[in-house]
Amino acid sequence: MEIDLRGWLLLGSNVLLYWLLQMLNDTLGTHGVYLSLSALYLLLPITCLRLGWALALVFVTGMLIDAPLPVNFGFHSLLFALVTAFLYNMRHSIGRAGLGQLILVALGVNAFLIVAQSLLLAGPLMGNGLYWLRIGSDLLFSSLALPLIGWWFLSWERWLLVICGCDTHAPENA
Structure with a gap:
């Protein structure tokens, strides 16, 4: 397995997005809002x-x-590894998608991840209506923020890959 520069660029981008989301969530936390943009x-x-x-x-x-x-x-x-393994079979279709279509895919994957995390972590809160109200509000705010932040982030990643001379498509023999 040879080292691919694209992996390092995408990891750096993920770390950047994580830090920015943490700062945003620290600010929004005072208002009871948490953004989850895992997709x-x-x-x-x-x-x-x-x-x-x-x-x-x-x-x-x-x-x-x-x-x-x-x-x-x-x-x-x-959880991310399972979703990645599932979506990897659709990589060629996702890779040919435009930015708007990627945002729609991200909205669906993000909603799935929020619901899956909520169900797996609910424990004794499963029957608490306030827990599900909070999850619903987080899902709503995340779905509203994802197109704006996702448009910037996916454009940033594509631009970074192109400017560094990397191809944005998966290797043919993968």
């Missing part, structure tokens, strides 16, 4: 990298997200 961490690694490198990248990104949270070791990493 943005997954889309371009799925389309640009071989499966092994894509899984490694989303695994490291998941560990970064898990670090400050009171969740089991590798919770987001395993």
Whole structure:
């Protein structure tokens, strides 16, 4: 397995998005809003990298997200890896999609990830209506913010790959 520059560029972009979202969530937290834009961490690694490198990248990104949270070791990493493995079969279709279509895919994947995380972490809160109200409001605000932030972030990643001379499509023999 040879080292691919695209993986490092996409990892740096994921770290940048994570830091920016943490700052935004620290500000919005005083108003009871939390943005979760996890789908943005997954889309371009799925389309640009071989499966092994894509899984490694989303695994490291998941560990970064898990670090400050009171969740089991590798919770987001395993969830991201499962979604990546599922979507990897559609990488050629996703790779040919325009930016607007990528945003629509990201909205669907993000909604799935928010609901899956909520169900897996609910525990004793499963029957609490306020818990589900909070999850619903977070899903709503995340869905409203994703097109704006996603448009910028996906454009940034594509621009970064092109400016560094990397191809934005997966290798043919992958």
